[in-house]
Amino acid sequence: MNMTPKAVVIGSLMVLTAVVLSVIVLPYADTSKTTASDIYRPRSADEAAGRKIYIANGCVYCHSQSIRSIDWGLGAERIAQAGDYIQDRPILLGSERSGPDLSQEGGEHPDDWHRGHFTNPRYTRPLSIMPAFAFLGDAAIRVLTNYVQSLGFKNADRRMARQRRWKKSAVTAYEAGPEANVKWLADHVPEGWRSVPNPYPTSAAGLARGHKIYQDFCLGCHGPVGDGMGPAQPHLYPPPLNFTILKGRGISGGILYYQIMNGITGTAMPYFKRELESEKIWDVGDYVAVYFINQSDANGKPRGIDAAYEP
């Protein structure tokens, strides 16, 4: 083959044209007609403005918005559909997941949690490697939060409504004083859990494990001595619980376990059941009971059969 300039230039352009027709134009004919998915709704102007801040600061380099069929471990209740993206210009699927996927983030946390988290992510998440965004200023953080709270569209709206409903009762309970607050917290734990003591005996190894979990997951809000004065505290309302007020107020290992596992929707307390296995939750619960409440029911009655590993 004689590679004349014409052969190189016209030949390569013809190949490129054919490829663009087959892998860009042809799929466009199909994918550009995608209709809205069941959860889809248009974004408000405020949410669209928040999306611009998200783009300007390169959030997309660490956060995907694309839940894959293999993402069962990330808490995927819903796999992404083409109809979720029909107003996204540009689409923000992401290419690397240094942080969690955000496509269903709306309503996972209340607004105040996000404001503390954006101010410095380590306030609410001690192990996070996300940059602090305090430099954006309060107004921009508010707008950005509105965008994040819209991720998941109608599902996010339902979750946000739930956050707002429970925030009201949580604030009322907090403002009514420690006695009422502790009662409100315990009353929402299902009856069966309330009467369960921590089934494992307090041990040095268990407390050491609990200490590590506490530092990695809890310290940002509840503080190093469990008084609720962690660095996130100024941003959160109702503020993080001061564990010392639980003493003598009928707290059981089961109540602590349930609250850690399920979180307290409406407050900044997230659920940890996807991050901590059962033993870790019992351990950190007992750590809080022993060190901060100074009152542990570990290994108390009613007791089941001791686990096989116990000495």
Added chain:
Amino acid sequence: MSNAMATSPEKHLTARGFCITSACWMAVATFMGLLGAIELVAPDLTENLGWIVFGRVRPIHVNLVLFGFVTPGLLSAAYYFVPKLLRTRLYSEKLGLVTVITWNLALVAGVATLAAGLSQGREYAELIWPIDMAIVIAFGLIFFNLIMTVKQRNEPLLYVSVWYVLAAALLTGVTFALGNVVWQPDSGALVGIPDAILLWFYGHNIFGLLLTPLSAAVAYYVIPRACRAPLYSHTLSLLGFWSLIVIYTHVGTHHLLQVPVPTWLKVVAIVDSIAMVIPVMAFLINIWYTARGKLGEVHADVGAKFVFTGTIMYFFVSIQGSMMALPQVQRVTHFNNWVVAHAHIGVLGFAGMIALGGLYYVLPRMTGKPLYSRFLADLQYWLVLIGISGFAIVLTIVGLIQGNAWLNGETVYRVLPEIHIYYITRASLGVMIFCGALIGLFNIAKTLLAPSGENA
């Protein structure tokens, strides 16, 4: 062209301009990479410095590596050897210098706008419309200058390196405009799934139609000359060239195997990713057989040494890339640092090494002066080679940890402490690469600025 000019010694101003462009921006680009790596280890180190927040540093790093360091490095060599191969002079050095200046202004504007948070949010297509247009125009100027040089040639046959350079400038100009959706100046994007398909078509073609053909052009020029051997096979050159353009352009959707795009498009992307073995091996067999039994000659020239190492990296990154397109492999490698390792082997290990090799090969020849320091060039070679090999190993480990942990049901947050130590190692390796860039800049600047016998 006047008679006086035709006989005056060539100054290769455009090639020199792109040479110093590449060396300077390599230092900036690798520093931004190092900064980003450090921010992943110590996120509060740069707290409240919004213009260097990680999400802005990363696109600055990526754009500068692609368009500041590697592309100008390869172009510098091309501006030197294309006229040589055609037994003529560059059509217009003036136009070439305008191109160099336009290119650098676009880069400065790119850094400033990204640091200020002006981004279109699409990977490799972040730059805003005016900068996109400047780059499209620059590619147009490059193509025009080269095709006019081809027109005035005294050598009837076009060597394979010339095909690759012409195709790279032309096709990248077109795909850059297309991929950046320049008819939508505000957003530079389409809407929804079609935007993802177009973006990864474009994104992958920055490697497929820009870095790879330019690198192949440099290798096809440097290796036979350094070995003083004829090219092994013209047929393989043809096969490699045409199969690259046909196959590489199809593979972009392998970035979207986990995304709701049409299944037939995924099948095309997977099949063609495997078929990439054809252009890759056609090129490599051609280069390696040319150099067979002559590695001593390759080793004797530091430029050829860089280039040859780049071809070995090309082998690894291409085989790896084909594998990563297989859905069963991608279940583990998708969305994590495995891909970051892959990208670094490709852009720094393959195209970056060859860009540096091209610079070191043509620098003494276009200045008529010896390289300022062969020792420093060797030192840079080892710093970059150890750095990139370390990156590949460490980030691949991180990717395996992340991918398998996620498949095992662990959350992203739980995996962060497991990868912390590797991020520290990665940042340390980044120091080596940044030092290599500084040494290269010093060496190249000293060579360019040394008092000249011939051209003074």
